[in-house]
Amino acid sequence: MNRLNRFLLIVLALLITPGIIFAQEKLYWDFPEPVKQAYGGRFPELVETGSGMALIWQDFEGNADELNATISIRVMFSDDGETWSQPVLNVAVGIPYLWLEEVPLYSVSTAPDGRLIVAVAEGRSGVSIYIQGSPGASGEFLKTATIPPGSGNADVPVAPRLAATPDGGFLLFLTRRTEAVGVAPGRNSLLTVFSASSTDGVQWGAGTLFISLDNDRAIDGGILDQNFLPSYFADGDDEYVVFQSLRTGSNNLVYQLYLKHRKQGGDWESAIPITENLLPEGLGSNSLLWDNQRPSLGKGDNGEILLTWERRKGQQLPSIAAAVLNRDGSPLSQMVEIVSAEPGRSSFSSRIINIKGSTWFLWFDSSGIRIARREAAADRSTIRYHVQISSLNALTEGSDQNSASFPGAAILNGNIYILWGDRSAGTPRTVLLKPDLHVDRPILRFTNFNSGKPGNSRNLSVRWDPPADSSGILSYSWLWSQNLEDVPSRDELEQKYHEVQTQKTFENPEEDEGDWFFSLIVRDIAGNWSDPLKLSYTLDVTPPPPPVMRVPSTSADGFLISNSFNLEWEDGEKEAAAYYRWRRVRLAGTVDELPLEIFTTQEALPVGNDGVVETSDRFIAQSNIDNGVWAYSVAAVDMAGNEGLPNTEILLTSRYVPVTFISLVTDRNDENDQIYLTIHGRGFLVGGLLSSAVIDEDGVEPWDYEFIRATGQLKVYSDTLAEIGPIDNMRSGTYRIGVIHPLRGQAFWNIPMRLDTTGNVKFGPFGIYKYESLWKPAARSLRLNGNQLLLLILILLG
Known part of the structure; x- marks a missing residue:
């Protein structure tokens, strides 16, 4: 690159970078990125852990619709939002799954010291509590308690909801059946919310009815029936739980939202109606026409208690709504805030996030993951929601259409990270959206040495690829040094543009012996510098001394x-x-x-x-x-x-111990077409000549056929070579071949011989031919089939 071009690039960099940095004062997103370690997992959640965050999800093994599935809950940690701890930690493994549809069976919260605590619905065993022994990636999970189910098969607890309380304790909410005589015609039970509490996550009280049949009544005085999805929120000394309850609407059954409130350390007050006291469409509108589900609580930028939920009128598509609550949990006014009601889109599962002094609402609809900023006029008389035009998952690679759902979020170092689940070619996966606060390390493409290991090469080459980055890559800087702590220069004049390789040559290898460190950093157009890509190489050209x-x-x-x-x-x-x-x-x-x-x-x-x-x-x-x-x-x-x-x-x-063995047998035909067997081995001469050779079916005396040296049927040519024959007048069959030494006794070859009716000789293994297994005689005595015996012998031979 000539000096003029280099100067122009530097000037361009100086002009571009400040503008991008200024733009980062907004919510500025990186590319959505599937989390490979959680591939295949379902129902992911992001959890704040004090100094970092954790990603937790539910894995399915088997098929839920075939009732042969189990689930496992797994988690990993990040301190910087960029890298995740390895290995993945198991919270619970192999939990039997009793439902036909895939539903989440866990809930997670964080202890004051950053440890995770997880509640898992384990079918007929109840809800088990797992807590880390220590915070972070090194903290293994231990089961500390189990909240048992009710007395009947239908009393299996589901949908656990775990929450940390302001006093450092925990609340567990779960849904199961309870007796309620005469609650409805022909029905003496209902599904409702139970709760249990703990001061430390280890010792738990018994699960008791959270929604009282006597004290928690509907707006019309009736029993709150079929209660689901409690959502807990605490602000100062005030604690709130909002849930949905099945009520009679104008035309059919609808869910209405109710809320319970208490002061820290006090008793829960009676449930109060929320949505039945709101005017969903302003003055004159009828709240009984609206179905309300999946409530969530949060806090506004001015300290308001906010409630958000999804709602639907009749057969209309569901939309996202919000309302402001008083400190006691009652609606501040009857007015409903419309967060999103876009025509032709179904919206679900909203939640409230506070980031950089602003209040944001997060949900998903039929187009993807959506986010909106809540803005209020100075006198709070006017509320506006600024919905981001594009869905947050719009740039996700490989995502099936309309598969992104149930987003979650966590705040780390004042920045928001958003997570959701989607599918790629039908397979579930987890996708993380990060703020554009970094650039990844360059991607190593090639080296001619093994990093971290010594070598004797005098010429080193490194090539890399630019990382994917939402802003684009601007420049690189690298350094070869014998000091591990040295880092490449960020000085503008030291930057390299459009270069993706470097070479290092050791001109004086004997003098340059020792540790060398290569460090490479990259800068994106947004002005972010990557962490260094580090390689190490120990130049060693000195041979070791003799052993x-x-x-x-x-x-x-x-x-x-x-x-x-x-x-x-x-x-x-x-x-x-x-x-x-x-x-x-x-x-x-x-x-x-x-x-x-x-x-x-x-x-x-x-x-x-x-x-x-x-x-x-x-x-x-x-x-x-x-x-x-x-x-x-x-x-x-x-x-x-x-x-x-x-x-x-x-x-x-000088102390060789003679042995006799057979290593190979071959056959030959002489000029008269008579068959001779040539025996290779050892110990045929030392300590005396072989006295005879035998061919026998079972290897046990009396021998079927014996070839005696004295008669000339056995010839010993050397200590390693002998021959027997001719072989004639033998019946067809499978035989063992052996030799007999006068001092060392019998030695048999470990491969059998087969003689057929035509006089043909074949040596095993016979499994490669279309013959009966060669091991049949021995297998018969061991009560094994031929193939089993062959496998056994191969194992014994190593």
């Missing part, structure tokens, strides 16, 4: 006391080697075949490549090797890939 060998025990004559031994060694330096390369060479069969000087002047044999074994162990295990003079060479390879000089030990062996 220090420990020779096995020898007798007085210098020979090893056994031909089975371990040759061990230690690293020649403090730093452990990555692995070792070793090779053995038989220099001679006896000591007499070598000059004596070799035992004092033999240099370390080069390990090379032929016959070399690599191992991470610090020993070589040898079993009954041949007698002779052996040279063992071992070299160390360090973590950087440098191979050092080998060390060589010369070992004398």
